[in-house]
Amino acid sequence: MKTQAxxxxxxxxxxxxxxxxxxxxxxLPTWCPGCGYFGIHQGINECISTxxxxxxxxxxxxxxxxxxxxxxxxxxxxxxxxxxxxxxxxTGVKLGNPNLTVFAVGGDGDGLAIGGxxxxxxxxxxxxxxxxxxxxSIYGLTKGQPSxxxxxGSKTKASPYGTVDKPLNATLMALAYGxxxxxxxxxxxxxxxxxxxxxxxxxxxxxxxxIYTTCVTFDKTFKTWTHLKEWTHPLPSDYDASDLRLAFxxxxxxxxxxxxxxxxxx
Amino acid sequence: xxxxxxxxxxxxxxxxxxxxxxxPITPATPIMEYxxxxxxxxxxxxxxMEDEISSIGAVLGSFYTGARxxxxxxxxxxxxxxxxxTHGVMAEIPAVILDAQRGGPATxxxxxxxxxxxxxxxxxxxxxxxxxxxxxxxxxxxxxxxIRAFQLAEKYQTPVIVLTDFFLDNRVxxxxxxxxxxxxxxxxxxxxxxxxxNRYQRYSDTPSGISPRAIPGMEGxxxxxxxxxxTEWGAPDYSSENHSKMSDxxxxxxxxxxxxxxxxxxxxxxxxxxxxxIGWGSTFGSVLExxxxxxxxxxxxxxxxxxxxxxxxxxxxxxxxxKSRIVLIPxxxxxxxxxxxxxxLDSKPVxxxxxxxGTPIPPSAIVTRIEELLEVKAR
Numbered sequence: 001m002k003t004q005a006x007x008x009x010x011x012x013x014x015x016x017x018x019x020x021x022x023x024x025x026x027x028l029p030t031w032c033p034g035c036g037y038f039g040i041h042q043g044i045n046e047c048i049s050t051x052x053x054x055x056x057x058x059x060x061x062x063x064x065x066x067x068x069x070x071x072x073x074x075x076x077x078x079x080x081x082x083x084x085x086x087x088x089x090x091t092g093v094k095l096g097n098p099n100l101t102v103f104a105v106g107g108d109g110d111g112l113a114i115g116g117x118x119x120x121x122x123x124x125x126x127x128x129x130x131x132x133x134x135x136x137s138i139y140g141l142t143k144g145q146p147s148x149x150x151x152x153g154s155k156t157k158a159s160p161y162g163t164v165d166k167p168l169n170a171t172l173m174a175l176a177y178g179x180x181x182x183x184x185x186x187x188x189x190x191x192x193x194x195x196x197x198x199x200x201x202x203x204x205x206x207x208x209x210x211i212y213t214t215c216v217t218f219d220k221t222f223k224t225w226t227h228l229k230e231w232t233h234p235l236p237s238d239y240d241a242s243d244l245r246l247a248f249x250x251x252x253x254x255x256x257x258x259x260x261x262x263x264x265x266x
Numbered sequence: 267x268x269x270x271x272x273x274x275x276x277x278x279x280x281x282x283x284x285x286x287x288x289x290p291i292t293p294a295t296p297i298m299e300y301x302x303x304x305x306x307x308x309x310x311x312x313x314x315m316e317d318e319i320s321s322i323g324a325v326l327g328s329f330y331t332g333a334r335x336x337x338x339x340x341x342x343x344x345x346x347x348x349x350x351x352t353h354g355v356m357a358e359i360p361a362v363i364l365d366a367q368r369g370g371p372a373t374x375x376x377x378x379x380x381x382x383x384x385x386x387x388x389x390x391x392x393x394x395x396x397x398x399x400x401x402x403x404x405x406x407x408x409x410x411x412x413i414r415a416f417q418l419a420e421k422y423q424t425p426v427i428v429l430t431d432f433f434l435d436n437r438v439x440x441x442x443x444x445x446x447x448x449x450x451x452x453x454x455x456x457x458x459x460x461x462x463x464n465r466y467q468r469y470s471d472t473p474s475g476i477s478p479r480a481i482p483g484m485e486g487x488x489x490x491x492x493x494x495x496x497t498e499w500g501a502p503d504y505s506s507e508n509h510s511k512m513s514d515x516x517x518x519x520x521x522x523x524x525x526x527x528x529x530x531x532x533x534x535x536x537x538x539x540x541x542x543x544i545g546w547g548s549t550f551g552s553v554l555e556x557x558x559x560x561x562x563x564x565x566x567x568x569x570x571x572x573x574x575x576x577x578x579x580x581x582x583x584x585x586x587x588x589k590s591r592i593v594l595i596p597x598x599x600x601x602x603x604x605x606x607x608x609x610x611l612d613s614k615p616v617x618x619x620x621x622x623x624g625t626p627i628p629p630s631a632i633v634t635r636i637e638e639l640l641e642v643k644a645r
Contacts, residue, residue, distance in 0.1 A: 027501065056485040061327070071490040072502065077482040078490030079330055081323065082353050088320035092327020092335060093482070095285055095313070100331065100482055121316040 022075070023048040023055060029073045031066060036187030036213030036225075040134060041073065043185075043193025044103065048076070051198055058101045061090040063110040066141050066215075067134040070105045084115030087122045090129045101201060104131040109139050112148040112168050123177035126205040130197065133170055133208070134187075136215040137223050144218030151222055171210045171261055172251050175244065180205035180264040182247070184257070186232045187213035188225065196260055203263070212256075235259040268441060270408040270434040274364060275300035276443075277412035278336060279308050281451040285335040286312040287324040292376045293432045294338040294366040318343035322350040322361065329360040330491060332455065332481035334416055338364035341383050342373060348391035351425045355395040355516065357491040358469065358477065360419035360426070364412070367431040367547075369624050378624030379432035381547050384603035387427045388576045394513055396520040398422060399575040400527065401429040403550035405439040407573065413451045421454035422523045423479050429575065431598070433626045434548035455479065458487060467498040471511065475519025520577055527574035530582050534561065539568040541636050542590025544583070546572045546604050549596060549627050556632035567636060572604070580611055587612035592639050594619060596632050 002010075015021060023045045031037045048058060058076035062068040064083035071078025077100075081089045090104040111119065111133050122129060138156070139145040145158035149170065153162040174182045181203040183196040193211065200207030212232065214223050235257045240246055247262040268276075275297050278286065286305060288298045302312040315321040321337040328335035339347065344365045354361045367383045369375025387399045398418055402411040411428055419426040458466055458478035463486035470477040477498075480487030494502040495509050503509075533554060541560070545553030550571050557569040570586045572578065587593045593612060595605040596619035609616040619635045621627055 054485070056483060056488055059331075059482050072492075075488055077488050078492075079327065080357075080490055080492040080494065081326070082349055082493055085319065085323040085350060088315065088323030089327035089330070091313070091320070092285070092287070092324035092329075093331055094327075095311075095324070096328035096331035096333035096335065097481075097483060117316055118320055121320070125313070 019049045020046060025073050025075045027072050030069060032217045034216040035066070036136065037067065037134060039187040039190045040132065040193060040211055040213060041070070043190040043197060044074075044132070046190065046194040047197035047201065050194065051201060053101050057099065058103070059093050061086045061093060061102065061104045063106045063115060064141070065107040065110045065139070067105050067107040068110060084110050084113070085118070086110065087115060087118035087129070087131065090131070091122055091125070091127050094127050094129050098128070102129045104129050106133065107140070107147075108133065108135045108137060108149045108170070109147045112170060116148070119173065120177040123174060123179040123206050123208070126178070126180055128204055128206065130200050130207045131209065133210050134213050135170060135210060136213045136219065137167070138215045138219045140215045140218055144215075154222065156218070169251065169255070172248070174208040174210065175247055175251065175262055179208040179262070181207035181260070182210070182262040183208070183260045184210045185212070186228060186258055187211055188229060189258075192258065199260065199263070205264070231256040232258050235261070267438055268405050268443060269436055269438050270402075270405050270430055271296040271366075271436065272300065273405050273409040273443070274338070274412050274430070275304070276445065277409045279304060280446050281413045281416045282334055282448070283336060284310045284333040285324070285328045286310065286337070287315050287321040287335060288312070288337050288339070289315055289318050289321055289343060291340045291343045293368055293435045294340050294364065296435070297338045297364065318346040319350065322347040322363065325361045325363070326350060326354050326359045329419070330481070336362040336364065338366060340366050340368045340376075341370045341386070344383060344386060345390070348386070351397065351427075352391035352393060352395040353493040354425040355397050356393075356493045356495075358423040358479070358516070359491060360423055362412070362415045362419050362426050362428070364428045364430065366435050367429060369622070375624050377432070379548070379626060380598050380622065380624065381431055381549060382599035382601070382603065383429065384575060384599070384607070385601070387429055388607065394517070396517050397424050397576070398426045398520065398523055398527070399429060400426065401547045401573055401575050402434065403545070403547060403571060403573060405434070405437070406441050406443060408434065409443060410446070411573070413446055416451070417454040418523065418526060421456060421526065422476065422519055424520065429547060431548050437548070457481075457484070463487065468500045469496060469498045469512065469515070471498055471515045474522045475515045475517075476522070524574070524577050524579060527577065527579075529579050530574070530586070531571045532586060533557065533569040533571070534567070536566070536568060537589065538566070539590040540566040541592045541594055541639060542568050542570060542586055543594045543596065543632065543636070544570045544572060544586070544604070544608075545596065546575065549598055552627045552629045552632060553596060555629040556636065559629060559633050560636050565636060565640060575604070575607070578608065583608055584611040592617055594635065594639065596627055596635070598622065598627060
């Protein structure tokens, strides 16, 4: 009879041999234990392993924030830029060497507030960059201020009487800006992240991944694991992701249906 | 017949520019328009970005992969770029930025000439962020300096700022321009040796401060470029020892770049001058003409042309100042920005001539100032 320790050791060995951990750097992520970003990290790593992308042909570009630290935790080439500027830098990387696979990663503050001017333009230029938005509706690295996706009335240290600004809907924005591939996903489901990423990497244009995730340290009330698990659900089984009008309707009617929202037909 | 802007466009093509990222702004726009028309047939392309921040961001992204890229702007756009310029300094990524100066501050005088971005070019942005700044004084220098800017950016892995101004961009000179061959505009990249494979330190602390730079696609050299203070490996590290060491490495590198920067040129070389006039940028033409005229009038006057604004050749400038009884620095700005930068190199106060008329300095104004200074001294 195998001991529990033996079973765990064998499982770990299987993971090592499968190459699933290969894209992951020796530096352990500095994220808080229980952070949703670990699930996203796993989803991206599995995409790289499954597709067999050579790590020296992959560049991960980021801005600033908890998600901005991502490139340090990956074995790909990394470009950690300044706050909000991952997308312009990623544009330069992809046009500079079109043979590279480019991931841009960042949080909701980085991408929708300070860097908000860049999403429309990379989408309309249809640059072949895979942009993964880690949306936890809070500024985590600066210890919990409201973000552009915080719910109306959010109370934080910087908004003690509740926010009065309406939240942005990143998926709706990406659709409106003309992104050629849009997926909405949940950090608690790395497998779906991997599947969507594989399709997005193969899409020869701008691909947008809106990922609902948690901040276990500074948000105890809104996007918690419990709430996100309860709120999220798959898209309807008969959903047609090639229909842009349908995509708009779906996103306007339901904030929490997950999957590939839109893929542009050739 | 060439304008400064046309010379810059031609130099960009002759240097094998792959990508131009820019945002329309007077007086730099003609460079983008010229390249939009002619760069595609030379295998490059122009991308009109959403603002100046994204323009410099994309230039850095492109150079990070090894592809030559540039942007051109004017003061207001340059101000927006400064954070990412310092990112290029910190992460050691090359970039070429042309700042076609116009009247400022803020929106200022978009269609008038001025030399008032020198402080911004040398010091603009957060932190101790030494970078290379060069300033051509003629249309011909516009051409050669831009090509050299790409090479300096590659070798020293830092943003290189080329300062022109409205007058230099638009004035037309009749010059016999010999266009550079491809070997003259060849890459100065320093790539890591294969021996370093799998144990590569992107920011290795070398005697010159230059660390061999890998680019994506090179197997076994993966690293993360970062604007956070970092170790030689590129890992974030805010310790006192590390920040002191790496700040020194970056500044040592910029000092070392002096070896590749044009030395100041002395005109009418003599052992002693009553007035030594120092000029830079488009103003230097007026300086030279004024000095020639004053010498004809019997005054013992000399001129020094400075094109390497930062780092600068302190020893050469200091010896010119030391042998001039009076040092005069005429500039098209109110504050005397070059004078502020180099006045400390000599013990006597520097005389200034600062005009913010929006028009080129007339040589006669410099001649008058020289005569004023000598009369004052004679009394």
